[in-house]
Amino acid sequence: MADTLVLTPQQIIRKKAAGEPIQPDDSEMTRKHTIVVLVENSIGAFIRVINMFSARGFNIDSVTVGPTEDSSVSRMNIATVGNSRIIAQVLRQLSRLVDTIEVTDLTTTDYVERELCLLKVCYTKDSRSEILDVSDIFRGKVVDITKKTMTFELRGPSQKIDAFIDMMLPHNIVEVARSGRVAMQRDI
Amino acid sequence: MKYDVHTKVQPVVTGDALPKVRPELTTKGQHMSGAEILLRSLEAEGVKIVFGHPGGAVIHVYDEMHRIKPQFEHILVRHEQGGTHAAEGYAKATGKVGTVLVTSGPGATNTVTGIADAYMDSVPIVVFTGQVPTGLIGNDAFQECDAIGISRSITKHSYLVRDVSDLARTVKEAYHIARTGRPGPVLVDLPKDVLLAKGPFVYPETVNMRGYAVPAEGRVEKLERAAQMIEESERPLFYVGGGAVNSDSSELLTDIARHTGIPVTTTLHGLGAFPEDDTLALRMLGMHGTWWANQAIQHCDLIIAVGARFDDRVTGKLDSWAPHAKVIHIEIDQSCISKNVFADCAILGNVRNVLEQLRPMVKPKDTTEWLKQIDVWRQECPLKYEQDGKLRAQGVIENLRDKTNGDAVVITDVGQHQMWTAQYFRFLHSRTHITSGGLGTMGFGMPAAMGAAFGMREIGSSRPVVCISGDGGFVMNAQEMSVAAAHKLPLKLAVINNRFLGMVRQWQELFHKERYSHTDLSDTNPDFVKLAEANHCVGLRATTPEECRQIIDEAWKVTDRPALMEFQVAKEEMVFPMVPAGAATGEMITDRMTPNSFV
Known part of the structure; x- marks a missing residue:
């Protein structure tokens, strides 16, 4: 249960006083977390979840919402950052909401994570082949092309998309649309 | 996972x-x-x-x-x-x-x-x-x-x-x-x-909400661990909050405390969950809690938190609160567990269910030494106020307590009178102390008292309903007086009038070099006796301890409508002891003479 995960400032001081070792990721280390929340399929339920984050001062990096195989249930994939104490609190606050059916933190498990990105970039005769090379390396797909711009579709883990955008930066990016992370636990 | x-x-x-x-x-x-x-x-x-x-x-x-x-x-x-x-x-x-x-x-x-x-x-x-x-x-x-x-x-x-x-x-x-x-x-x-x-x-007979479940029983392995922690502790302490009242666990808790010999301190909302005339009762803890309750917290080796949420008004500076204590937390709301204070053993469940499970698992303990130490603290710094023949708020509250033998439903507003009521009334029964704690809503007292009086009437209870309010807060919802009068509720409305927003004034005196910015109400206060009469209530006024006792007797004779008692008290009075906001619980100010080293 969660009380083995969490360390409050008070607990850290107590541990230090007792000369016990404190693992950095016990408390202070901030990391990314992907939390999957199954909620009742209604706008109100979705807003309550988001509202909880803002009302209690938690971070959100990205949120995706969509229906599941059961049309009365929506699945929210929430990407957030925090230390283990904060994340434990996030999970409890989420579970406590009336409309949440299941709350899972995927970060401590083996899971698949994907994000979709559309990226529009200006090209010239000189840069065209280099842009296409980069896209090839990242297994991007050209989904639209005009005389001045090309639009790529790219999917993969968020880090891959970060890296792709990074590589495209020197070439006059016009527009970037990212879907936010969706994730699912692997079956063992 | x-x-x-x-x-x-x-x-x-x-x-x-x-x-x-x-x-x-x-x-x-x-x-x-x-x-x-x-x-x-x-x-x-x-x-x-x-x-x-x-x-x-x-x-x-x-x-x-x-x-x-x-x-x-x-x-x-x-x-x-x-x-x-x-x-x-x-x-x-x-x-x-x-x-x-x-x-x-x-x-x-x-x-x-x-x-x-x-x-x-x-x-x-x-x-x-x-x-x-x-x-x-x-x-x-x-x-x-x-x-x-x-x-x-x-x-x-x-x-x-x-x-x-x-x-x-x-x-x-x-x-x-x-x-x-x-x-x-x-x-x-x-x-x-x-x-x-x-x-x-068609009114449904059952509810079906898949996302909403109510914790009831605690997990057995957690309870076993808790029982063992209690067994191993030398200086254990119950810290009891509103959850014990909400789950009507007062008798059960009292039984366990007496069975084990473990002393009990309560939060503001826990008042009444444990009879305050018991030798094991340490009264309220926290910012305006008793010296001995706070000393006990600072020196105990085990806190058994029962339906409490470790509010900042209880703990003060977190990292120096209860430095030697392990914590057992019995709590129905999972988000309260390890939110402010780490729980070494967290038992998620309904307080009543969990205490019922715990009762047969705990044995009587020898806490004589621990209680003796607490008694030393009790003698060290008792609750006291100046006895100089002037009418003082604490005296008014003691008089109200004596009039009712502590058997009354007491509703307070927010401010100094609220803390004095918590300190001096000695609550004996569950659900007899009603106040606005978390939000601290001035104007809560009068209408809440009216609601409580309707409740008492509905359940056929003869317990008097007493509202203790300050002059600042009373005015904020005084309009409901006429509603109480229309329904012939025999409310006792005590207005402790110091012609100031007393608690703000206290902070201004202690922490803002006596700059009393906009806390003086003497120009804007109504005539409370006339206000009562205009709202079809009885209005009474006292300015001396003698008059105080007289008007309380008079007010208790009124049975067909609310009686407002205005007590004009000294404005300089302060609530002590006090842990300044953000300070460590060990740094209590016990009276005016304590050096202001915390400013």
């Missing part, structure tokens, strides 16, 4: 809390208007009293009320905020759910303070707000406001009813959510067209 969601699995409803649906009221399937469905649902839910104020959006509900004469009483309050506080007072005094009915727009926004108060203090109330017709929502219609949006972060849950066929089920769920688990306010927004639409009325 899935996050522990075992609390999300099976909805548990504890036995007698749920009123049975009376079959004669569920005229099954009969077609009626939404307004009538609402009233019939309230009847089926066993509601006895509704605090409300009509308006355009709910006019059909009031029309149906006039026509069908439902089996509950409607109390017309004079301000919606007063209505919500009255519902809170009623709920806290009786343990039942309070009900509020108001119109849209300003009606809804006026309830916000009361809803926030109920949210912070875990008070079960259901607030029905009118709403403009669904077709007009979002059009900035007359008296429209987004009640759901405004109340989202101060309600346990809220509903916008879009279809008349959802109405009865929504009412059922709203009461279920408000009453069970950690209690709290639920808001139900009712568009006017839904109230006008016709639909079949």
Whole structure:
């Protein structure tokens, strides 16, 4: 249960006083977390979840919402950052909401994570082949092309998309649309 | 790994809390208007009293009320905020759910303070707000406001009813959510067209909410660990909060404490859960708690937290609070566990269920040395105030206690008088101390006392209902006095008048070099005796200890309406002991003479 995960400032001081070792990721280390929340399929339920984050001062990096195989249930994939104490609190606050059916933190498990990105970039005769090379390396797909711009579709883990955008930066990016992370636990 | 969601699995409803649906009221399937469905649902839910104020959006509900004469009483309050506080007072005094009915727009926004108060203090109330017709929502219609949006972060849950066929089920769920688990306010927004639409009325007998489950029993392995921690401890201490009152665990807790010999300190909302005349009672802890309770916290090696949430007014500076203690936390709300203070052993469950499980697992302990040490602290710094023949607030409260032998429902407002009441009244019974703790709402006292008095009348209790208020807070909702008078409630309203916003004044004196910025009320205070009389109440005034006793006797003779007692007391009085905000619990100021090293 969660009380083995969490360390409050008070607990850290107590541990230090007792000369016990404190693992950095016990408390202070901030990391990314992907939390999957199954909620009742209604706008109100979705807003309550988001509202909880803002009302209690938690971070959100990205949120995706969509229906599941059961049309009365929506699945929210929430990407957030925090230390283990904060994340434990996030999970409890989420579970406590009336409309949440299941709350899972995927970060401590083996899971698949994907994000979709559309990226529009200006090209010239000189840069065209280099842009296409980069896209090839990242297994991007050209989904639209005009005389001045090309639009790529790219999917993969968020880090891959970060890296792709990074590589495209020197070439006059016009527009970037990212879907936010969706994730699912692997079956063992 | 899935996050522990075992609390999300099976909805548990504890036995007698749920009123049975009376079959004669569920005229099954009969077609009626939404307004009538609402009233019939309230009847089926066993509601006895509704605090409300009509308006355009709910006019059909009031029309149906006039026509069908439902089996509950409607109390017309004079301000919606007063209505919500009255519902809170009623709920806290009786343990039942309070009900509020108001119109849209300003009606809804006026309830916000009361809803926030109920949210912070875990008070079960259901607030029905009118709403403009669904077709007009979002059009900035007359008296429209987004009640759901405004109340989202101060309600346990809220509903916008879009279809008349959802109405009865929504009412059922709203009461279920408000009453069970950690209690709290639920808001139900009712568009006017839904109230006008016709639909079949079937009041559901059960609720089915897959996302909402109520913890009841604690896990056995956690309980075993807790019992072992209690066994191994040398200086254990019960720290008891409002959860013990909400779950009606007072007798059980008292039994366990006496059985084990473990002393008990209570929070502001825990007052009354353990009889304060018991030798094991350390009284209140925290910012204005007793010296000995706070010393016990700082020196104990085990805290058994029972339905408490380690509020900042209890702990002060977190990292130096209870430095030697391990913590067992018995709690129904998972989000309170290890939120502020790490719980070495967290038991998620209903306080009553968990204590019932724990009782046979704990053995009597030898705590003689520990209690002896606490007695030393008790002698070191007793609660005291100057005895110079002047009328002082603490003396007034002691007189009220003597008049009632501590057997009264005491409602306080917020400020110095609230802390003095907590310190000096000595609460003996559960549900006899009602106050605004978390939100600290001035203006709570008078209407909450009215609600509590209605509750006492409903359950046929002869316990007097006493409201202790300051001159600042009393004025904020004084309009409800006339409502109490109209219903012939024999309320005792004590106004401790120091002609100042006393608690702010105290902070200004201690921490702001005596710059009394806008806290002097002497120019704007009403004549309280005349105010009482203008509201059809009896008004009395005392300026000396002798008069104080006299007017209390006189007030107790009034049985057919509220009696207001104004006590004019010294303005310089301060609440001691005190842990300054943000300071460590060990750094208590015990009197005026303590050097101001903390500034």
